[in-house]
């Protein structure tokens with residue numbers, strides 16, 4: 001059903017409103033830029049977030065454009081959007097975490113209204129934005145130091161009907177790869193938390209390395225538009241996209257030491273388990289670890305910083321089904 005508000009930001013039928021909304025109980029104040037576009041006609045409500053990770057610029061730009069593209073005169077239902085969740089990190093160009101409490105917002109769901117800043121933001125978004133809507137998309141890309149091949153994730157857990165709707169949104173988005181994950185593998189992720197509460201949800205990723213490039217922005221925007229068409233909120237923009245290659249799972253390689261990182265593969269490369277994929281060196285250039293692929297599949301995520309810290313991810317391999 002068409003919602004008329006996001007927290008205290010309300011819109012009448014046929015109206016587009018934008019403004020800052022304040023997350024309660026956080027000092028200094030934490031405000032997020034939000035938009036409510038309410039169609040003249042009734043229909044579903046889609047919630048969208050970007051900037052959960054503050055230096056992921058492609059989704060921030062794509063969601064901003066989506067809110068300006070949607071025409072409230074012809075929209076069926078309501079679009080609710082938070083354009084940048086991690087505002088304290090945005091002008092700092094902070095990677096992974098928000099600077100207030102050093103936590104990764106997308107590991108903090110369902111959050112805690114009495115907890116740290118990140119936990120309060122997560123709880124607020126669930127209560128005011130996500131709970132009770134018909135669908136939710138969390139838009140991401142590779143972070144400032146990450147190269148990435150496009151993919152969408154949905155969760156297999158919870159109500160099978162919700163899982164099936166999430167999978168259909170993932171297919172509609174139009175990215176090359178899709179993975180249905182168990183929520184244990186992404187503890188605290190917003191989309192998994194939403195799905196467990198009965199809201200069909202996906203995370204969608206395209207773009208990388210702090211570059212706000214037009215092709216990636218256009219494809220993220222088209223993915224969001226495709227989901228709106230899939231939900232019946234707008235007319236389809238063109239033929240349905242090619243179905244994604246389903247992935248069986250994502251395998252992560254991490255470093256156990258702080259070192260310099262010298263990968264020899266690129267995102268999109270197909271690797272075989274055991275194949276060399278790079279090495280770690282000490283600051284004098286001496287090789288201290290030779291890295292072998294932990295699984296066979298496609299490199300979908302690759303850290304591109306020379307400096308890596310003990311515990312950091314190095315690369316992610318999307319293992320195809322079958």
Ligand SMILES: [Zn+2]
Pocket residue numbers: 052053056140141143
């Ligand atoms: Zn992200």
